[in-house]
Amino acid sequence: MTEPVVFTAAGIRRGMVASIPLLFGLAPFGLVCGITQQGVGFSLAETVLMAALVYAGAAQLVVLGTWTHPAPILAATLTTLVVNLRMALMGPVLAPWLDRMRGWRPWVSLFTLVDPSWALSVRDMNAGGRDGGYLLGVGGMMWVNWIVTSVAGHLLGAAIRPPPGHPIFFAALAVFVALLVNLWRGKLDLLPWAVAGAVAAATARLLPGTSWYMLAGALAGSLAGALRDARRSGS
Amino acid sequence: MSLDPWTAAAILGMAAVTYACRAGGYWLFRQITPGPMLRAVLSYIPGTLFVSFVVPALLAGRAHTAVGTVATLAAAAWLAWSLA
Numbered sequence: 001m002t003e004p005v006v007f008t009a010a011g012i013r014r015g016m017v018a019s020i021p022l023l024f025g026l027a028p029f030g031l032v033c034g035i036t037q038q039g040v041g042f043s044l045a046e047t048v049l050m051a052a053l054v055y056a057g058a059a060q061l062v063v064l065g066t067w068t069h070p071a072p073i074l075a076a077t078l079t080t081l082v083v084n085l086r087m088a089l090m091g092p093v094l095a096p097w098l099d100r101m102r103g104w105r106p107w108v109s110l111f112t113l114v115d116p117s118w119a120l121s122v123r124d125m126n127a128g129g130r131d132g133g134y135l136l137g138v139g140g141m142m143w144v145n146w147i148v149t150s151v152a153g154h155l156l157g158a159a160i161r162p163p164p165g166h167p168i169f170f171a172a173l174a175v176f177v178a179l180l181v182n183l184w185r186g187k188l189d190l191l192p193w194a195v196a197g198a199v200a201a202a203t204a205r206l207l208p209g210t211s212w213y214m215l216a217g218a219l220a221g222s223l224a225g226a227l228r229d230a231r232r233s234g235s
Numbered sequence: 236m237s238l239d240p241w242t243a244a245a246i247l248g249m250a251a252v253t254y255a256c257r258a259g260g261y262w263l264f265r266q267i268t269p270g271p272m273l274r275a276v277l278s279y280i281p282g283t284l285f286v287s288f289v290v291p292a293l294l295a296g297r298a299h300t301a302v303g304t305v306a307t308l309a310a311a312a313w314l315a316w317s318l319a
Contacts, residue, residue, distance in 0.1 A: 043237045046246065053250035058288070063249065070241035077248035084253050088260025089280045092269070098261055110258045115285070122281055167299055173292050174307045176285050181311035183282045192279045193286045200287035201294055217287025218280055225283075226275035 005100035007132045015117075015137020018124075022116050022138075023145045025178060028171035029057050030146050033064075034153020035162065040067040044154055051150035055114065055143055057175075059083040085215055090118045097125060097132035105132065112139025119179050191228055196221025 030051075037047045037060075054060055059080040066075070091098070091110055098106040109132065117139040124134050162168050183189075200217025207213065269277070293304060 042242070043239075045238050046242050049238070049243065050246045050249070053246060054253050056249075056253050059249065059253065071239065071245035073241065073245045073248055076245040077252055080249040081252040081256065084256040086284050087253070087256040088263075089277070089284065091257065091259075091261030092264035093277050093280060095261065095264060099265070106261070107258055110261060111254060113257045119281060165297075167303070170300060170303045173289065173296075173300065174303060176288050177304050177307045178311040180282065180285050180289065181308060181315055183285065185282075189279075189282050192283050196283035196286040197290035200290050204291035204295075213291050214284065214287045217290070218284040219276075221283030221286065222276045222279035225279040226272055229275050230272060 003130045005097055005130050005132055007101050007105050009133065011131030011133025012137035012140070014131065015120075015134035015139075016141045017137075018120055018134070019117070019138040019141040019145075022120070023141065026116065026142065026145060026175060027149045028168070029175050030149025031153035031156060032168060032171050033057055033060050034150040034155075035157035035160070035168075036061060036064045036153075037150070038154045038157030039161070040064055041069065042154070044151065047150055047154045048147060051147045052143075054080070055112075055146055056080070056084055056087075057146070058115075082212060083214070086218060087113060089218065090115075093122055094118070094125065094135065097121070097135065101132045105136070109136040109139065112136060112143050114139060114142055116175070116179060117142055119182055123182060188225070188229075192221040192225030194221075195224040 033051070034047055037050065042050070050060060062083050063076045063079050066072070066079075090113060098109070101109065113135070117135060120138050121129075121135045196217040198217075199220040200213045203213035203216040289304070293300060
């Protein structure tokens with residue numbers, strides 16, 4: 001924590017380069033989203049609008065899974081809020097960078113915040129990275145990639161029309177599984193991850209059809225880890 | 236290239252709450268001074284959040300989901316190990 005945090009074009013470029021391997025992994029996710037949007041009757045303009053403004057694959061897929069005509073404005077908005085509440089927990093983790101960015105920089109960078117860009121940025125920050133531009137570099141590339149692959153999926157959708165439950169839809173889950181490998185820090189993560197998994201599974205069973213389980217699991221697991229640490233250092 | 240007003244309204248609603256989540260959590264965090272406990276909780280959020288997403292999906296999934304997950308884990312671990 002000795003060097004000051006900066007926000008430079010070099011940092012943005014470094015983030016853009018770091019995002020390239022992830023773009024390949026995320027492409028199927030965008031394709032699936034585009035295919036699904038085409039499937040529920042979106043026009044190409046609507047697909048582009050959703051990709052560019054919402055830019056949250058998990059929420060989009062959950063909402064599109066229950067899409068109706070006319071569009072379910074309130075249900076779509078509320079479901080998106082619940083699925084994306086996790087993002088409210090992600091921003092503060094990057095506070096050491098964001099706190100030192102001026103003007104528009106933290107707020108535009110946060111617009112591009114998405115699970116993989118956040119995971120990469122946390123890793124870079126923990127490894128001593130001091131350039132907040134990295135977050136915008138990774139996020140910006142993923143945003144462009146998201147729009148392009150969504151459009152490609154939309155165009156592809158008309159051609160292949162996969163049924164629900166088709167293995168192609170596993171792409172969304174695979175993205176998160178791959179991120180977990182990068183986030184494992186060692187034995188200290190064992191208890192919080194176990195608690196998170198158990199609580200999430202139980203909540204998903206108790207409240208089927210909702211996505212509260214993500215928040216419940218994350219909060220319970222993290223609290224368990226923090227309480228254990230406090231007890232260890234306390235007495 | 237048509238834009239249905241109901242669909243557009245739903246997209247705008249989704250976009251508004253999503254940005255509120257992206258920026259709002261950090262904005263709120265700036266208004267309060269986090270103690271050691273809150274900081275410890277936040278340090279665990281990354282992993283626990285993704286575990287919470289993956290585990291219920293795995294339990295609900297069929298055989299190909301489990302096979303795919305093991306394959307993804309193996310590939311990602313190998314990639315992380317070979318790049319390190």
